[in-house]
Amino acid sequence: MPHHGAATAAQAHRRRLLLNSGLSKLHTDRAGAEGLQQFAAATYPFLGKLDAQRFARLLAAGELAIAGALLVPVVPAVAAGAALTAFSAGLLGLYLCTPGMRREGSLLPTEQGTALAKDVWLLGIGASLVIEGVTEHR
Numbered sequence: 001m002p003h004h005g006a007a008t009a010a011q012a013h014r015r016r017l018l019l020n021s022g023l024s025k026l027h028t029d030r031a032g033a034e035g036l037q038q039f040a041a042a043t044y045p046f047l048g049k050l051d052a053q054r055f056a057r058l059l060a061a062g063e064l065a066i067a068g069a070l071l072v073p074v075v076p077a078v079a080a081g082a083a084l085t086a087f088s089a090g091l092l093g094l095y096l097c098t099p100g101m102r103r104e105g106s107l108l109p110t111e112q113g114t115a116l117a118k119d120v121w122l123l124g125i126g127a128s129l130v131i132e133g134v135t136e137h138r
Helices: 009-026 030-043 045-049 052-071 077-097 120-136
Strands: none
Touching: 009 052, 030 045, 030 052, 030 077, 052 077, 077 120
C-alpha cells in the first residue's frame, strides 16, 4: 500500500532534503567528488576502486532514487523504508567507524561527527516505514 497519505510536514521536508542532496551531488566537481569518495573509502575500502566522479554520480543516483521512492505515492512503504534503512545504515557506519566522528569511548558526536550523527533520523524513518508496510498487510 502507498505510504504518503498521512505524511507530516516534517516528513515531507526530510524527503525534499534528500532529493536536494542527490541533486547537488550530480554537479559535484572533481575535487568535491574526490573528497566524498576518500571519506567513504576510509570506512568502505571497496569504494576507493571507483572513479571519484563515477562514485559521486552513483551516490547522487542512489539518493535521488530513495527520495523518489519516498515522494512518489505508488511506492509501497516497505520498499521505500527498506531503501532508506539501508542507505542510513551506510551513513551510520561512516559515523561509527570513521576516526574523529565520535568522542573517544562514547557514541556522542564530535563537532565533525554531528553532520552524520544527526542522520540517525533516517534510520528511524526507514524502520518505521518498513514496520508500517508490514503491519498494514496483516
